[in-house]
Amino acid sequence: xxxxxxxxxxxxxxxxxxxxxxxxxxxxxxxxxxxxxxxxxxxxxxxxxxxxxxxxxxxxxxxxxxxxxxxxxxxxxxxxxxxxxxxxxxxxxxxxxxxxxxxxxxxxxxxxxxxxxxxxxxxxxxxxxxxxxxxxxxxxxxxxxxxxxxxxxxxxxxxxxxxxxxxxxxxxxxxxxxxxxxxxxxxxxxxxxxxxxxxxxxxxxxxxxxxxxxxxxxxxxxxxxxxxxxxxxxxxxxxxxxxxxxxxxxxxxxxxxxxxxxxxxxxxxxxxxxxxxxxxxxxxxxxxxxxxxxxxxxxxxxxxxxxxxxxxxxxxxxxxxxxxxxxxxxxxxxxxxxxxxxxxxxxxxxxxxxxxxxxxxxxxxxxxxxxxxxxxxxx
Numbered sequence: 135x136x137x138x139x140x141x142x143x144x145x146x147x148x149x150x151x152x153x154x155x156x157x158x159x160x161x162x163x164x165x166x167x168x169x170x171x172x173x174x175x176x177x178x179x180x181x182x183x184x185x186x187x188x189x190x191x192x193x194x195x196x197x198x199x200x201x202x203x204x205x206x207x208x209x210x211x212x213x214x215x216x217x218x219x220x221x222x223x224x225x226x227x228x229x230x231x232x233x234x235x236x237x238x239x240x241x242x243x244x245x246x247x248x249x250x251x252x253x254x255x256x257x258x259x260x261x262x263x264x265x266x267x268x269x270x271x272x273x274x275x276x277x278x279x280x281x282x283x284x285x286x287x288x289x290x291x292x293x294x295x296x297x298x299x300x301x302x303x304x305x306x307x308x309x310x311x312x313x314x315x316x317x318x319x320x321x322x323x324x325x326x327x328x329x330x331x332x333x334x335x336x337x338x339x340x341x342x343x344x345x346x347x348x349x350x351x352x353x354x355x356x357x358x359x360x361x362x363x364x365x366x367x368x369x370x371x372x373x374x375x376x377x378x379x380x381x382x383x384x385x386x387x388x389x390x391x392x393x394x395x396x397x398x399x400x401x402x403x404x405x406x407x408x409x410x411x412x413x414x415x416x417x418x419x420x421x422x423x424x425x426x427x428x429x430x431x432x433x434x435x436x437x438x439x440x441x442x443x444x445x446x447x448x449x450x451x452x453x454x455x456x457x458x459x460x461x462x463x464x465x466x467x468x469x470x471x472x473x474x475x476x477x478x479x480x481x482x483x484x485x486x487x488x489x490x491x492x493x494x495x496x497x498x499x500x501x502x503x504x505x506x507x508x509x510x511x512x513x
Contacts, residue, residue, distance in 0.1 A: 156180070158190050161197075170201035188214070192224065199231045207231050222252045229261060238269040288313050292488065292508030300500045306330040309508070313342075320345045337361045352376040383407075399423065414438040420454070430455050432470070444480030449473070456496060468497035476506075484512045 156176045164173035177194040181187060195210035211228040218224055229244035242265055248258045294307040307330070313323035325340040342356035355373040374388035388401040405418040416436040423429050432454020440446045453471040474492035481487065490506040 158193060161190075161193060165193075165197060165200070170197050173197050174201070192227070196227055199227070199234065202234075204231055204235050220251055222248050222255055222258070225251070226255075226258060226261065229265075233261065233265050233268070236268070238265050241265050242269075286315060287513050288315065288510060289513075290488065290508050290510035292506055294490075294504060294506040296492075296502045296504035298500050298502045302500070303330075303333055305502070305504075307506075351378070412440040414440070432456070442480070444478060444486060447475070447477040449475050468499060470494070470496045486510055 156179065158177070158180065161173045161176040161180075164170070164176065174194065174197055177190050177197065180190050181194065184190070191210055192214060195207050195214065198204070198207035198210070208228070208231055211224065211231055214221070214224040215228055225244050225248045229241045229248065232238075232241035232244065242262070245258060245262045245265065248255065249262075252258065289312040290309070292309040292311075294305075294309070296305040296307075298304060308328040309325065310327075311323060311325040313321055315321045321344045323340075323342045325338075325342070327336075327338040327340070329336040329338060338358055338360040340356055340358040342354065344352065344354040346352050353373075353375050355371070358370045358372075360368055360370075370390065370392040372388070372390045374386050376384055376386045378384045384405050384407075386403045386405070388403070390399045390401065399422050401420060401422045403418055403420045405416055408415045414437070416438070418434045418436070420432045420434070421429055422431070432452060434450060434452040436448055436450040438446055438448045451471075451473045454469075456468050456470045472492060472494035474490060476490035477488070479487050479489075486509070488506075488508040488510060490504075492504045492506075493501070494504075495501040
């Protein structure tokens with residue numbers, strides 16, 4: 135009987151020592167190893183004995199967040215922020231928890247509070263940049279998601295008419311395009327085009343594809359074949375990569391290669407986007423290197439006003455230089471500028487209109503005014 139009592143006491147002592155041997159340091163070791171469940175268990179046991187242990191409570195809240203148990207994390211983080219409203223670390227952790235749930239507005243409110251308390255705290259500045267970037271990217275992802283849900287197939291028919299102010303006949307284009315958006319990562323399209331320009335008629339076919347590799351990288355390519363005269367390229371390959379290098383800033387290297395060698399070009403463009411509620415402003419700079427090794431640059435600024443799902447009006451202006459002709463000695467460039475207004479108006483969830491009005495001036499050669507109208511169907 136005495137032996138049994140001794141064994142029970144030893145077992146109880148071992149259990150007690152084992153319980154108190156597990157500290158917040160042990161929990162951190164489990165976190166560093168990625169064992170969040172074990173860390174939760176250690177911290178929960180500690181808090182059963184000492185429920186007012188703030189450090190352990192704070193770590194447990196973050197472990198829940200890291201383990202994507204956001205509602206449990208919010209329970210403890212909101213408690214800590216309420217008890218200690220001037221503790222920037224607690225405010226920052228709660229802002230991150232909202233950020234990881236894509237609740238950007240809630241996160242930004244906490245970030246603003248943290249900036250007031252600690253305006254030079256670098257981690258708050260970094261988090262704010264991340265949240266703002268994610269919020270802007272979320273707008274793009276939302277548009278892509280809408281298209282992936284309602285535009286599995288998108289077919290459009292458009293007609294374009296352009297009048298010129300010289301003796302050349304007016305230009306007319308007829309387009310029919312269909313594209314398949316498989317999901318929010320890749321798309322495949324097919325275009326047929328009938329072009330009437332320079333008194334010539336061309337039938338052109340284009341195949342295009344786009345692949346979104348991640349939130350900051352988009353790849354797109356197209357291949358066109360035409361029946362134009364011997365002076366115009368009969369096939370053209372165009373491929374680009376679009377890098378989002380920072381919030382609202384992207385760089386796009388682009389290669390064009392055609393049967394008509396003087397049109398081979400390496401192009402770079404950089405764009406800056408800024409969002410103001412339902413208004414978007416974009417500035418784009420283009421630099422083009424042709425086979426002639428002489429760069430050409432141009433600039434464009436665009437304003438978008440979104441007044442509903444699938445509804446927007448855009449006004450754009452551009453200015454720069456354009457390659458007009460090549461000679462045996464030097465290329466000849468023209469100063470060009472233009473303005474255009476375009477838009478899209480969805481009449482239903484599956485049907486809508488597109489339109490564009492444009493003016494283009496190419497030095498002393500010509501100016502043209504054009505209008506483009508179309509309908510699209512989603513199914």
